[in-house]
Amino acid sequence: MKLRLTAEQDAVVGRARAFASSRLRARVAEFDQAGVPREIVQALGREGLLGALVPADLGGSPLDAITWGLVTEEIGKVCCNTRYLLTVHASIVAGTLARWGSRAQKAKWLPALATGDVVGAFALSEPETGSDAANVRTRYEASEGGFRIEGRKRWTTFGAMADVFLVFARRGDEVTAFLVERDRPNVHVKPIRDVLAGRGSHLAELHFEGVEVPKENVVGSLGAGFRYVCSTALDIGRYSVAWAAVGVAQGALEAMSTYAGKREQFGQRLHEFQLVKAMIADAVTDVHAARALCMHAGMLRDKRDPEAMIESSIAKQFAARVATRVTADALQVHGAYGLLHGGVVEMLFREARALSIIEGSTQIQQIVIGDHGAQAYGEGTHET
Known part of the structure; x- marks a missing residue:
């Protein structure tokens, strides 16, 4: 599906596509094993691709929501580990x-x-809290210089590389967000390795053992951590991951179509077999539908429409499922070659599975969307 972009939008998306091709494609397997290097982070910054949500007067390169989504897709279809940086660093934190x-x-x-x-x-x-974000167990208390934080965080993407963390902690019934610098005393970072997906995204477990932070490190206000700060972060994250899923599915569709056009069996190219052709047709349809949902959510975000949040959840749930289906079919078409460790399809297949879990699992999205549907479409229903 082609979207008519302005010249400025097309230039930004083209820049992301060129970056993915020239700086990422040949090193995807390397990054999956060793992690995305800081040189790539800074190169993305020089391209203006980390400041999409940062005001121009603070050094950013602000982008509308649809353009930022398309940038996320272009990076994500080539290198999922680098795309994690766009979601966490550039979208959620910034x-x-x-x-x-x-x-x-x-x-x-x-x-x-x-x-x-x-x-x-x-x-x-x-360790004990994932989607139940309102019930974090990390604690904070007032101290002479500000606040003292005690607790553990896990599955922190780019945590092993990060210089600053946006940390959520509880005091009684209130949750507050803090900026915690990595070099503060009693901050301990333990890398997490050997995971199915995000292997190169510098996952880490964080230990805060009585970490002292000043009052000026509170983000928002005391007690506003979940309802305002965290809700904003998770909403941005869902939107980004929805586009990430489109990128994974698009990458798998391209790999499947390319391989099917070259590989011969029984005297025919694979794409001439009807069942393979059906797989490609379903993938094309699914990817187009997922991208359309993301575009719709992005359009609403740019208009600051209150429906943008639920539309992002809908897009994320659907696109994550599409990524799972399309990567599975791409692997099937590749046959034994799809099982090769470090191959494009194998990596996309692994990453697709994670998209149904991160930034709110598919089941959590179903609950949210179901509650919305019951209210939005329930008027006028009656028992028979």
Whole structure:
């Protein structure tokens, strides 16, 4: 499906496509094993691709939601591990700080996040708390100099590389967000390895053992961590991951179609067999539908329409399922070659599975969408 873009939008998306082709494609397997290097982070910053949600007067290169989504797709269809950086660092951390940070916080952190000189990570999930984000167990208490934080976070994407963390902690019934610098005393970072997906995204477990932070490190206000700061972050994350799923599915569709056009069996190219042709047809339809849902959500986001949040959930749920289906079919078409470790299809297949879990599992999205549907479409129903 072709979207009519302005010349400016097309230039930005083209820049992302060229970056993915020239700087990422040949190194995807390397990044999957060793992690995305800081040089790539800074190169993305120089391209203006980390400041999409940062105001221009703070060093950003603001993009509308649809253009940012298409950039995410272009990077994600080539290198999922680099795409994680766009979701967490550029979208969730920078975007949330741009919305809720104090003037001093924005001036200090946003220019460095936009250039990639500083890497940010989102520290919400814990060993016992994932989608139940309102019940984080990491604690904070007032101290002489500000606040003291105690607890653990897990599955922190780019946590092993990050210079600053957006951390959520509880005091009684209130949850507050803090900026915690990596170099503060008693911050301990333990890399997480040997995972199915996101192997190169510098996953980490974080330990905060009585970490002291000043009052000026509170993001938003005391007690506003979940309802405002976290809700904003998760909404941005869902939208980004929806586009990430489109990227994974598009990458798999391209790989499947290319291979089917070259590989011969029984005297025919694979794409001439009706069942293979059906797989490609279903993939094309699914990818187009998923992208359309993402575009619709992006359009609403640009209009600041309150329906944008639920539309992002719908897009994320559907696109994640599409990514799972299309990558599975792409692997099937590739046969034994699809099983090769480090191959394009094998990596996309692994990454697709994670998209149904991260930023709110498919089941959580079903609950949210189901509640919305019951209210939005229930009027006028009656028992028979």
